[in-house]
Amino acid sequence: MQLSLRTRLTILLLVAAIAPVLIVGIIAINQTSNSLSSQAITAQNEVARRVAIQVLNYIERPQNQMEQLIKVREIQKLPRQELLNVFNDLMSFSNIYNTISLSDRFGNVIASVSRSQMTSSGETIPNMRNRIEFETPLSTGQIYYGDVIFDEETGNPLMYLSMPIINLTTGEVQSVLIAQLKFKTIWTLMNDASIDGQSVYLVDTNNIVIAHANPSIVLQRTSFKHPDQGTRTIGLSGTTVIMGIAPIGLTTENDFYVVSELPINQALTLSFNLMLIVGLALGFTILVTATFSLWQTRQITRPIENMAKIATALASGDLSARVTVASKDEIGTLGQTFNQMASDLQNILTGLENRVTERTVELENQSVELELRSRQLLDSNINIQKRATQFETIAAVMRSVASVQNLESLLHQITEMISTRFGFYHVGIFLSDNANEYAILSAANSEGGRRMLARGHRLKIGQVGIVGNVVATGKPRIALDTGADATFFNNPDLPETRSEMALPMRSGEQIIGAIDVQSTTANAFTEDDVSIISTLADQVSIAIQNSRLFEANQKALAESEEISRQNVRHEWARFSKFRTSIGYKYGVTGSKPLTSELENTEASQALESGMPQWAQKAGEAVMAIPVSIRGEVIGVLNVRTPGERHWTQNEADIVQAVADRVAISAENARLFEETQRRAAKEQTIGDISAKISSSINLESVFRTTMQELGQLMPGTEIIVEFDDEDRSPKRS
Amino acid sequence: MEQTRFRSILVATLLTAALVFSMSGCGAAPQRTFRVGIVSPSAAYEPIIQSFKDGLAEYGYIEGEDVIYIYDGPLPTNKILHQLQQFGTDKVDLVLTLSTSTALAAKQILANGSIPVIFAPINNPLHAGLISTMREPGGFMTGIKAGGYVEKELDWLLRVKPSIRQIYVPYNPYDVGVAEDFQHLKDTAAKLGIILVETKVTNSGELSSALAQMSGDVDAILLLEDTTSLEGIEQISKFAIERKIPLASINKDNSKAGALLSYGPDFSDVGRQCARLADQIFKGIPPGTLPVESAELHLNINLQTAKAIGITIPDDLLKAAETILR
Incomplete structure (x- = not known):
């Protein structure tokens, strides 16, 4: 525990001042007490001796x-x-x-x-x-x-x-x-001697009290073992006494003992009084010393404590606080110095405060400027973020354009995306009709836009609305909720519109439509919005163009595939005419060609539907897998097994794979045959042409031609006929 | 705040010092007030009662403050019993009984032992059944033995007048202690060939009648510690002087009343002895542990009476006498 300065100083002074006094007093009292005690013992011995003489x-x-x-x-x-x-x-x-x-x-x-x-x-x-x-x-x-x-x-x-x-x-x-x-x-002697607290009695060699002022003690035959000589001890009464002893010798030296005792408080009354006086003097000295010590401590510590308080006040900001200097001693000097220090400190702090104030003003100005810049940066950041969002939108649109091939879905995604990313409550995409007469609303994100879509909203190009105007002119336009443009905001489906912007969509030099963006905020559109959404419009235009090309390609592809299938069907139909068998059957006895169609329902169904067929019939399990080439079923791979059996997917996949290989192999075989046939044909034509070319006159040419054709197609009649100017070529 | 605390410390210190000074002069705490009931069958014991009070006063018991005496004067036997019962009811702090019969009544009535009893003067408390031993009485009683001196009383009487052959002895045979003394006296006289004229008296009327009827052959009168006789000491002394015969009694007061000689306890001493016992009892010592003390016996001689009856007292008796009334 840390004691205060006053406490420590007080303790120090008290210890330094009181301890010596206390020690001296205690020693003096002790010495005096011992001396008086000895004197009291001597006095009691003397009393006992006198009584002993009388006895x-x-x-x-x-x-x-x-x-x-x-x-x-x-x-x-x-x-x-x-x-x-x-x-x-x-x-x-x-x-x-x-x-x-x-x-x-x-x-x-x-x-x-x-x-x-x-x-x-x-x-x-x-x-x-x-x-x-x-x-x-x-x-x-x-x-x-x-x-x-x-x-x-x-x-x-x-x-x-x-x-x-x-x-x-x-x-x-x-x-x-x-x-x-x-x-x-003898009791009378004892009684006479026992006055004023003094008790004198006679004890025999058996320690029995035989004479006492109080007869009861004798009659009780009280035993008391007394000391051999005078001392301070417990007396017959049971209290501490100063005891004197005097032996009485009759036949021997010690036949009786006269014991004299006086209670300690009486025997040492003088000692006690002296101790009391010394104690009181000591107490008074201690009191005075303590008071003086406390007063001196107070004189010393009070200014220091005052300075501590003032220092605390200074520390807490009260720079005007000063120590009251009441003395000219060291503490007074300390107080003056302290005050001087406080004044210097006040001056320094005042100067510092002024500088701090100036710096604070500067810092506040800088802070304002920084705040302004910060706001600008924030705005820029917002713009950047907005731009980033816009670019993200553009990128997203481009990704959508790349990934979405359905035009309607694409346009809808684009309207949702622009609305969400740019915060415009309505975005619509108008596409020109084929006649370039109307701009038809093709996609919209808002409720009003969807209602307009539902009722086939369209605008006359060049005549109605800013969309019609933009599609007609190919120039972007922004309509404000003021002046003449206010008329554009009478659309009941979009009553909250306060700003509208329409941007043309181009495909090359052709205006294919426009993006219509509407906002509930007046003057909502900036040049950046125009630029970004124009870019989007271009991307959407490309998407629309791509979509349209995709749809055209899809259509051409479908047509091509249909032609291909017709060709396959035709070629296989023709190919089948030249085949003696319509298929092959493979069993435990080997394979053999089919010459007639099997009465097989599953095969017929697979052939007609182009889909695999499974059946469990009486005594056998049937699986019919169509064999297709470019979507055209050219046959059926019919698998049968006796007994009950459930075809597994793996077996079905294997059979399907085999069917696909069969189709390819069959097509390759057919194409090979067809190629050979064509090569032979070309060989024939080449031979004929060579022979014809070798003829140098027309007759020879025709004759050679006839002969070759006649050899090529025996039994046929070949006529070559030349037409005159008004007639058709002649038959020969 | 600081100044106030400093002043408080200073004032507290000074007050403490003043308190120490004042405490040094303080005495012991005052004692309680003790109530002492006194029962006496005879005015003859008044000296005992008075010296008892004086003795307690010497021990520091101021009457009315430290001690209150409840004493209605000499009482007849029936009132003595009632008085003892009343003391028991009132739970007095101490009862002083005078005479053997009174002590025996107290032993019976205050038998619960809650009230200490001091008896005095009793011829032989051990024989009377009041105590267990002289050294340690036990119970709730202790007191002063003042008996066993009749033989010596007779001895003194005979030394005054060796020619005595008939001695007139009035006494109350119903008093146990007196009867015991008389028997001892009778035995001793018989050994000496002396005739005791035994006369039983229980009241002053009987005493007067007895004296009137006393034989002319009587050589002397000897009184025992009999309350009837002691109360009539003046009458008996006058009678003895008229008949010119020596009268031996038991205490100095009797000699003052006219008895030629007396041998026995000094009632004043007995009263002080009782006071000393009472003081010890008041200080908490159980009465049963306080030994029964014996009264000192004194010889008193009235030379006026001797002259009146024409007897010369031998010098050795005068030397032995405690008091000589000239």
Whole structure:
């Protein structure tokens, strides 16, 4: 993520300004806290130590008192009642005693005073033998401090203090003074010490709390494992405390521990206050620093941001935008420079804008010119396309002329083509009649034109309409929808005509007709149209001429073919006269000539129709294929096969091909015979002519002629007759 | 826009700093108001009630704000039951019962255990069936044990006047704790050859009648923790002084009323002990986990009475006395 300059500068200043303060503050607080914490621990240790001294004094006091009883009062020598009085006095003197008793070395209780029982019932107290508070001083000769025990009835902690009484003469323990001490009285010490959140309590070696300001904690026999020395830890209350420890040594060094604890928030109140003050000072410093940093950042970044905005405004086109320069420092200089740059930029851009405006005007002019040229080019292109279309039309017409031999169809195609390609709604072709009297409408594309065609529309040449005029004069003509020409547009079949153009069609010098083109647009025809359609008219003329020649040729060809067929029919008829057989029959036994016509229906039908015939008759299949020469049937190839059979197309084609070969071969054979016959004839004529030519007189000529003819045609009478001036030649 | 944001940040920072300063002076949240029902069968326990209130006040519970006491004064047995039922209905936060019979009634009526009960002073709550053990009572009750001292009371009396052979003992045998104390006293006296003149009293009328009928051979009067007797302490003291016989009772107030000596709990201490237990209960510690405390026993001697009846108190007793009324 890209941070803004202000953000980065702010972070930099804050880090640079606050971090050192923060670090110093943290270190100072930490050092102070540690120091104060140590002081608090020391203070708690001191509290514990003082209380420990009081407790020790409190506990040692009965020891001293009991020692005094032994050493000063020599209680071991007192009578029982006096002993009881002494004990009562002692108990009255100090309420730490719960019971005081004296036992002899055998464990018998000599006297016993209890705080809760009758003084006079000491005899009923059981023997102290086997009780540790008796046996220990008896055996060791030392003062015995027992473990803390808890009274079964009240739950209060108690402790035995036993002191041996030694016979100074024998050195033996002669009796034991036993006191049961109440720790409950020590609670008062704990209570007195436990003020203002301070909690002081006494813990025995088993970690049992035996004295506390709150009796419930003792009576519950609360266990608390305390540290060996003062520290910051979790206290008896379960909260973090500053704890002080002070051991109390009676028989050993550490029989009890006085624990002093103070909640951390109280123990370190000074520390907390100090930290609060330092923290507040730190916070205030940070606040001031942050504010100053922000202010400085603002002082630095605001002009830059302003310049950025102005730069943005400049970039968006507001060249009049300027930075407000409020200072004379580097940023002020930067602002002035920025403004100067903006002014220069404005000037440059203004000049550029002027130049651009001028260039724009030039470009616009050039654009107009280019557009004009473009339009011209477009027009030219259109014209070219139109011309191309026209040429295409011409080419198409020429292709039609070349491909279409039917004149009527050709003319119709031409009218459709001109109408479609040139966009004229009516195109008609008029042809002159044979008498060159009328121009007859021969083809038209429009509905009106077709109606005119249907009713045989014709115009008197030289008299009616521009078509008649053009056919008569042989000159193209364009009629406009104005002036005298307006009369031409009264044709009810073509009511939408606004322009009409008629172009002559020539065949050589002869006008054979005209193309009539009509448009729904006034002044629709141009010179190009006239030129192109004139060209078309010429092509159409050629087509018409060609068509007419084609039709003439077709007619001549048909006539020639008919003559040919007649000749074939005649020649074959004559040829057949000289033949003894009329055909041949081929069977499994070979071939044999036919002398009479077969009674065969299929053959007769094929001969008459000229078409192949197939038939399935009883017991045989028949196929009769005509044998034709130049369309004239000269015979029939009759094929028969017994049984049922369906002739295949392949068999039919083969038989047809054979029939065609037969026809050609037969015709060739006939022509060969005919040629031979003619050659013989010519030979004869030549011989006769030679002989005649060799005669030198007329008589000889005639005689030779007669003789030759007589030899050539025996039995004939030959007469040569000469005619006089008024008569015909003479017969001889 | 930019300036506004800058000012907003500055103001927010200053406000935060001010808030931190102001927060540093804030104290703990105020406590709730606890309702404490008190049931007492005798005006003799008034010192306990008063010290109980004083004790709670020392723990910071201001009456009317932090704690409300519901106490209609000493009540007869039938009203005590009704009052306990009413406490159960009202779901008070704590009930303080005074005397063994009242504690037993509370144990029965508030048996669902939803309301903690502190009893005091009870001769022997374990024997009375109020608790399981002294160390951990269990259930919903805890309190102050203040019994087992009659033997020593007798001891003190005998030390004042060793020639005593007949002791007049009025008591209410229907009070379980009193009856138990009397039996213990009787056993002890029997061992010493002392005759106890047993007189059963259940109300002040019976007490007056009993005193009027007391034999002239009686050497002393000894009172147990019996509400009828304690209520009539002034009458009994006056009677004892008139008959010039020593009167031993159970607490300092009795000595003030004229008893020659008293040995037993100081009701003011008992009340404060109850207050300490109540404070812990208010702080959420279940009463059944709070050990039953024992009341400290004190010897009190009224030298005016001694002078009036012509008895000299031995010095060892005076040394042992907590209070000497001269």
